Amino acid sequence: MSKKLVLTVIDGMKPAMLERAIASGTAPTLKAIRDRGAYVDDCCAAFPSVTPVCAASIATGTGPDRHRIPSMNWFSREEQRYVEYGSSFSASRKFGVLRSLTDTVYNMNAVHLARETPTCFELLDDAGVRTAGTTYLMYRGRHEHHVTTDTPLARIANATVFREPVKGPRELFYADLFASRRTGCRGQFGMPGARDAHTGCVGAYMEEHDLYDFMLFSLPDNDTWSHRNGPHAQVTSIAAADRQLERLVHAGGGIDRFLDDHAMVVMADHSHTQVEEKIQLDLAFADWSVARPNGGRATEGDIAISPAQRSAMVYVLAEERRAQLAAEAAKVALTVPGVDLAMRRAAPREGVIASERGELHFAPGGDLVDARGRRWSVDGDLAAISAKVHDGRLVTPDYPDALGRVWSALTCPTAGDVLLSAGPAYEFVDWGGAWHPGGGSHGSLHRSDSLGALLWCGTGPPTRDAHEQWTLRDVLPIVADHFGVARTTGT
Template identity: 65%
Template sequence: MGKKLVLAVIDGCKPSMLERAIATGRAPAMKAIIERGAYVDDLVAAFPSVTPVCAASIATGCGPDRHHIPSMNWYSRAESRYIEYGSSFSASRRFGITRQLVDTVYNMNGHHLSPDVRTVFEQLDDADLRTAGTTYLMYRGRHRHEVARDTVLARAARTLFRHSVLGPRELFYADVFASRRTPCRSQLGLPGVRDKHSGCVGEYLVREDLFDFLLLSLPDNDTYSHKHGPHAQVESIAEADRQIMRLFEAGGGTDAFLDDHAMIVCADHSHTGVESVIRLHDAFADFAILAPAGDNAADAEVAVCPAQRSAMVYALVQEGRGALLPRLVRAARGVEGVDLVMWRTSSGEGAIASGERELRFAPGSDVADRRGERWSVDGELGVLGARIEDGRLLAPAYPDALSRVWSALTTPTAGDVLLSAAPAYEFADWGGVAHVGGGSHGSLHASDSLGVLAWCGTGPDRRDAREEWSLRDITPMVTSHFGLS
C-alpha cells in the first residue's frame, strides 16, 4: 500500500479567504499542500448547499437523488413529521431538543442516509483498510461503537445516547463515541472547541499510527462565518490550519509528514453575506402550514422547510394535489428575495423560474454541461444567466446548475417546490433565526456554492484533469488512492 491519506473538510471555507490566509502567513499547512500538489478555487457544492446535503455528497460520492439527505430541515412523508438537524438552538427547541439530537446523531446515518449507497468508510472498511474519523455528520462504517463512559459529560450523555452505532474503525464523535481513550475532549461538540478536538485526535492517531484513512472534520469555520460574515474567515481558517499543522508536527514536521501521507482538503460549500430575511410563514400565509409538533396535521395543507439560503415546500393534500402545486409555485414566484423556484412538471420535466421567466429541462441530448452530462432544454436560458456555446451550456452564476437541480428535484425525500434565495437574502428558520450581518449558504448561486479543494500526494497532477470539480469527486479520489476504483 502507498501513502496513508487524510481528508480534511473545512466547513464553509471561502476560496478568497483561504487565499488571503495563505498570503498573510496564517495558513502554512495549506500553503505546503498547495505548493506540493494542486488547488481548485471553484469546487461545486451539492444543492441545497447546506451542510447535511453536502456532507453526504462528500461521504458517498453522489448527489441527494441517491443518498436521500435533502436538506437541513425537511418533512418525512414516511413518518409524517418534520426532520430538523440543528438549524439553530431556537429551531431545535421548536421541534424538541431530544428529537433533533436523535435525528442528527442516530437517524441521519442509521435511517435517513440511503442503504443503497456505500460511504467512503464502508468502501474502505470492506477492503480491510484502517479507517478513522473525527466528529462529522456522516460517519457510517462497518465497525460497531458503544456510547463512551469515560468522562462526566459522556456519562451524562448516556441518558440520551444509549445505542451503539456503526462507524469507521476509529470513531471519535463529540465525546459521545470514542473507540479508545485519548486526552482529547470536545465538550460534546461545542462550537469553537470542535476543531481543537479534531486536531487533538488527529495528532494522537498520527503518533500511534492508527489509520490508513482519516476524515478530519474542521467545522468551526462555518459557525464563525455565520456570526461574523465570510470576510472574517481568515481567523477561523487560521485555526483550522493550526489543527492540520498538529498532524504534520506529530508526523515529524511538514516534509516528513507529507512524505508518508497524502492530503485532500476541501470545503463542503462557501459563504455569502446576509442582509435581509425571508419569512416563509408570511409568504405562505394563505395556506394551512403544518406546525412543528404536528398537532394540526389533520388540517395542514403544506409543510414549509427553511434551510438557510434554501427552502422546500411539501404539498400534504393528496386529493386536489394537482391544483395545489401550481398555487404553491405562484405564491413562491411572488416572494421578495426568492431568486429561483424549482419543481417537477406533470410531464416529469424539471422547471426553474425566476419572476415571470421559466426554463424547462430534463436529461436528454440537446446540450452538454461542463461535466459532460447532456440535457434537453426549453424556455429562457436567462433564468440561469446561461448561454450555449458550441453545444455546451454555460451558466457561471449557477455552477453545474441543471445537474444539481435535477438531483435535488428527484430526491425521494425532497419537497414539491424548492426555493433558492437571491444574494444577500436568507430564509429565517423555524426558530426565527437568520444570520443578518453574518454569512450563510444553501442556494444554487455561485456566491455560496463554490468552495476550495486542494490535494497532494494523490490524485491527478493538475487541476485541469477535470473542467469542473464537484463534491461528488471526493470519494472517488479517496478510493482511487487505495486502488479501489
C-alpha cells in the same frame, strides 16, 4: 502499500479567504499542500448547499437523488413529521431538542442516509483499510461503537438520550459521545469553537500511534465563525483550522516528512455569502393550511414548509392536488422579496426552474452539453438561470452545474415538491426564528455560496484539468482510487 490519506473538510471555506490566509502567512500548512499539489477554487457544492446534503455528497460521492439527505430541515411523509438537523437551537427546541439530537446523531446515518449508497468508510472498511474519523455528520461504517462514559457530561447523555451503539469507521471520535480509544482529548460535547481543537488532538494521537490508513479530519468551526462574523472574517478561522492541521503534521515529523509519507485532500463542503435581509416564508403562506411543528409530530395541513438557511422546500401534503398546489406554491414564493428561484417537477422526467427573469423547462438527455459532460434538452427562458448556449455548450456561470444539481435535488425521494433558492444577501428564517443578519450563510444554487476550495497532494490527478467543473462528488473517487478500491461514482 499506499500512502496514508487524510481527507480534511474545513466547513464553509471560501476560496478567496483561503488565498488571503495563505498570502498573509497565517495558513502555512495549507500553503504547503497547495504548493505541492493542485488547487481548485470553484469546487461546486450539492444543492441545497447546506452541510448535511454536502457532507452526504462528500461521503458517498453521489447527489441527494441517491444519498437521500434533502436538506437541513425536511418533512418526512412516512412519519408525518419534520426532521430538524440543528439549524439553530431555537429551531431544535421547536421540534423537540431530544428528537432533533436523535435525528442528527442516530437517524441521519442509520435511517435517512440511503442504505444502498455506501460511504467512504464502508467502502474502505470492506477493503480492510484502517479507517478513522473525527466529529462529522456522515460517519457510517462497518464497526460498532458504544457510547463512551469517560466524562460526566457523556454519562448524563448516556443515561438520558444516547444509549444505542452506532456503526462507524474503525476508529470513531464523535463529540465525546463515541470514542473508540481513550486519547485524553475532550470535545466539550461538540460545542462550536471546541470542535477543531478536538479534531487536532485526536488526529495527533492517531498519527503518533499509527492507528489509521485513512482519516476524515473534520474542522467545522470555520462555518460557525463565518455565520457569526461574515465570510470576509474567515481568514481568522482558516488560520485556526491550519493550526490544527499543523498539530497533525507535527505528530508526523514536520511538514516535509509528513507530506512525503502522506497524501492529503483538503476541501470545503460549500462556501458562504454575506446576509443582510431575511425571508419569512411562513408569512408568505399565511393564507394556506400549513403543517406546523407540534413536538415530535406536525399539525395537519395542505403543505409543509422547510426553511434551511438560503434554501427552502415546500411539500404538498394534499395528494389529490399535488401538482396543482406545487405550481401555485412556486408562484406564491416568487412574489416574496429575496426568493430568487423556484424549482419543481412538471412531469416524471421534466423539471422547471422559474425566476422573475422567466421560466425554463429542462430534461435529461438532449443536444446541449454542460460543464460536467451531461446532456440536456431545454425549452423556455434561459434567462431564468442567466444561462447561455455556445456551440452546443450550456453555460451557467451564476448557477454552477445548475441543471445537474437541480435535477438531483428534485429527484431526491425525500425532497419537497417545490425547492427555493434565495438571492444574494437573503436568508430564510428558520422555524425557530433564527437567521444570520450581518453574518454569512449558505444553501442556495448561486455561485456566491456554492463554490468552495479543494486542494490535494500525493494523490489524485496531477492538475485540476481532470474536470472542467469539479464537484463534491469527485472526491470519493480520489479516495477510492488511492487505495485501489472499486466504487460506483455519482454523476
